[in-house]
Amino acid sequence: METKKKDIRALTKEQLREFFVQQGDKAFRGNQVYEWLWSKSAHHFDDMTNISKQTRDMLDANFVINHIEVDAMQKSSDGTIKNAVRLHDGLIVESVLIPAKNRTTACVSSQVGCSLDCKFCATARLKRMRNLNPDEIYDQVVAIDQESRLYHDRPLSNIVFMGMGEPLMNYNNVLKAIDKITSPEGLGMSPKRIVVSTSGVPKMIKKMADEEVKFKLAVSLHSAIDEVRTSIMPFNATFPLSDLRESLQYWYAKTKNRITYEYVVWKGINDKRKDVDALVEFCKFAPSKVNLIEYNPIDDGEFQQANNEALDMYVNVLEKNNITVTVRRSRGKDIDAACGQLANKA
Ligand code: SAH
Numbered sequence: 001m002e003t004k005k006k007d008i009r010a011l012t013k014e015q016l017r018e019f020f021v022q023q024g025d026k027a028f029r030g031n032q033v034y035e036w037l038w039s040k041s042a043h044h045f046d047d048m049t050n051i052s053k054q055t056r057d058m059l060d061a062n063f064v065i066n067h068i069e070v071d072a073m074q075k076s077s078d079g080t081i082k083n084a085v086r087l088h089d090g091l092i093v094e095s096v097l098i099p100a101k102n103r104t105t106a107c108v109s110s111q112v113g114c115s116l117d118c119k120f121c122a123t124a125r126l127k128r129m130r131n132l133n134p135d136e137i138y139d140q141v142v143a144i145d146q147e148s149r150l151y152h153d154r155p156l157s158n159i160v161f162m163g164m165g166e167p168l169m170n171y172n173n174v175l176k177a178i179d180k181i182t183s184p185e186g187l188g189m190s191p192k193r194i195v196v197s198t199s200g201v202p203k204m205i206k207k208m209a210d211e212e213v214k215f216k217l218a219v220s221l222h223s224a225i226d227e228v229r230t231s232i233m234p235f236n237a238t239f240p241l242s243d244l245r246e247s248l249q250y251w252y253a254k255t256k257n258r259i260t261y262e263y264v265v266w267k268g269i270n271d272k273r274k275d276v277d278a279l280v281e282f283c284k285f286a287p288s289k290v291n292l293i294e295y296n297p298i299d300d301g302e303f304q305q306a307n308n309e310a311l312d313m314y315v316n317v318l319e320k321n322n323i324t325v326t327v328r329r330s331r332g333k334d335i336d337a338a339c340g341q342l343a344n345k346a
Contacts, residue, residue: 007088008063009037009135013185029055038186041142043067064088068139073147080332081147087112087136091129093164095140096337097147097156105158106144108137110174111165116199118220118233120264122298122336122343123164131170137177141187159189160218162197162339168204178215191215197262202239202247209247209254217251218260218291219244223270224282232269245285252286259288263314264295266303271310276317289324290314296330296338 011019017030032050036042043065045056066088074082081097093109113126140163145156159181161167167174178194180186191214198205199220208217223229229236248259263279265271283290292314295305311327318325330338 005062005064007066007133007135008033008059009065010133023058025055033059035185037065038138038180038183041067041139066133066135068136068143070143074335074337075151076332076335076337078331078334079152080335080337081144081151082332082335082337083140083143083147085109085140085143087132093132093136093140094337095144095163096332097144097151098331099148099152103157104148104152104154105160106141106148106156107160107162108140108144109163109165110137110161110167110170114165115169116166116233116235118199120232120266120295120298120303122341126164126343128165128169131173132165134173134176134180137174138180138186141177141181145187156189158193158195160195160197162195162218166199166201167196168198168201168208171204171207175211175213178213182214195260199233199235200239200244200247202243205244205247206250209251212255216257216260218262219248221261221263221279221282223275224278225270225275228270228275232266241282245282248286248288259286261288261290262293263290264293265306265310265314266295267306267310269303271306271313273313273317276314279314280317280321280323283318283321283323289326290318292325292327293339294328294330296333296341298341298343 013030013034016034017027020029021027033048036048042048045059048056069086070083071086071092072084079099083095085093085095091112093112095109096107098105098107109132111131112129114123115128116124118124141159148154148156161174181189182191194215195218196215197218197220222232224241226236226241229241292311295303315325315327332338
């Protein structure tokens with residue numbers, strides 16, 4: 001039986017340099033191969049044209065290059081593109097390209113399925129199968145960047161971790177992927193153009209703050225009242241709002257980066273004045289802004305987008321309290337590519 005070869009992209013640059021030294025070659029060879037693996041996204045050792053055939057064969061005998069395949073691509077009437085991405089073990093995740101006037105955003109997945117149990121989210125029904133590796137996250141970004149150049153004549157400009165999964169429950173790999181995305185040896189993108197969106201894992205928010213990360217943080221809040229939040233996001237019972245609040249204050253104190261709260265207003269769930277008042281109070285704890293996002297139906301009607309009156313009330317009350325609020329429309333709904341609709345349906 002063939003022994004399982006190691007994925008070469010699990011090695012750091014330093015480890016790759018050491019490997020070549022052990023082989024009696026120059027450490028510099030490690031730099032060359034590293035560049036092929038990351039900034040040039042080579043899928044085969046034979047693509048590495050400045051590496052000798054003998055060395056390529058040696059690499060092939062020792063390692064594999066796991067890479068993703070875009071299995072199916074769907075285009076929405078609004079220009080949004082959804083990729084079903086096949087991983088090396090056959091599992092599928094989804095990522096989305098969202099074109100807008102001045103930017104092109106990639107929405108990427110961090111896990112196959114999700115371990116959280118948000119009642120309004122289609123991904124929650126898939127359960128968590130495994131974490132994505134850094135290269136699998138990175139490759140989604142590369143694929144979207146290529147599509148952006150091909151279909152929209154411009155490179156990708158922004159990345160949001162709002163696809164499948166909870167990024168802070170795959171923290172190490174997400175950070176490693178962001179490292180590659182932002183490093184000049186990878187894609188060289190600015191961390192300021194990356195948003196990590198979390199349901200709110202207080203311990204990990206503090207850890208990120210300690211590490212003084214440079215990307216932006218979004219929190220899917222949806223309610224600032226514990227009882228209501230727990231009813232729609234049951235893990236809130238384990239990570240209550242008081243802990244979340246404390247971690248966000250810590251985040252702001254360390255990073256000076258304001259926080260975005262993502263918030264859907266649902267009929268009969270959080271559309272009353274007391275809900276807005278609680279949100280206003282929550283927003284006062286750390287500089288923040290609110291994105292009111294449209295609900296993308298995934299079920300038989302248990303959740304319904306609140307009416308415009310309720311949305312207007314939210315906007316008015318927030319603005320009166322000097323809290324920045326934006327109302328965002330969904331993109332790619334016709335192909336199930338909008339927030340919370342990623343469930344490997346196509
Ligand atoms: N786990 C992370 C990232 C994935 S969800 C998080 O919770 O932030 C990305 C965003 O889509 C979150 O704000 C989430 O609350 C929102 N969302 C989930 N289901 C939705 C739906 N059906 N309609 C609109 N937004 C939804």
